[in-house]
Amino acid sequence: MRILHSLFTFAGLAILAFPQSAKADIWLYQVTNSEAGFNFHVEFQLSNFVQDVVQQTALTDVTTDFGSITAFSISGGSGGCSAIDVGAGSSASIGIGPCWALVGPSVAGVTDSNNTPAFDGPGTFSKAGTTVIITNLSSVPEPASWTLLSMAAAGAGLLARRRRHASPDQSRRRLQI
DSSP: OHHHHHHHHHHHHHHHHSOOOOOOOOEEEEEEEEETTEEEEEEEEESSOOSEEEEEOOEEEEEESSOOOSEEEEESSSOOEEEEETTTTEEEEESSSSEEEEEETTEEEEEOTTTSOOOSSSEEEEETTEEEEEEEOOOOOOHHHHHHHHHHHHHHHHHHHHHHTOOHHHHHHHHHO
């Protein structure tokens, strides 16, 4: 019983030592277009969900059949899209969404609501040749949760060990109480 009391005291101190931290949201956007002659797949991450992504240049994965992409914009609502590559002097824009726009050194492209799905949160959305997948990657347990889980597992293991190694005399005394 004394070990169990010490274990719970230690678990309480461990929780205090690892204060709850604010979870950092990470939203993964994956956009794929399969229109003939204009195939691309773009991935990027944002710290919060936005329906209108404007001039995204930090792209984590880009695959195209027409060259590189330097800026990408997408709107799942009625906002417009525009993308500008200052270095190449190219731009693409459209005034109303849903839409996407992209630019690169040798390409500028845009599409309207006829080919772009509307979206307002996480999920998979498809229309014509465009698919948008939005995922919240923030389901990682905090350090305090891991500590508490580890302490509980250690406590259960100690109790099982103590019962297994108890002498027959101690077992009888426990029953009489």
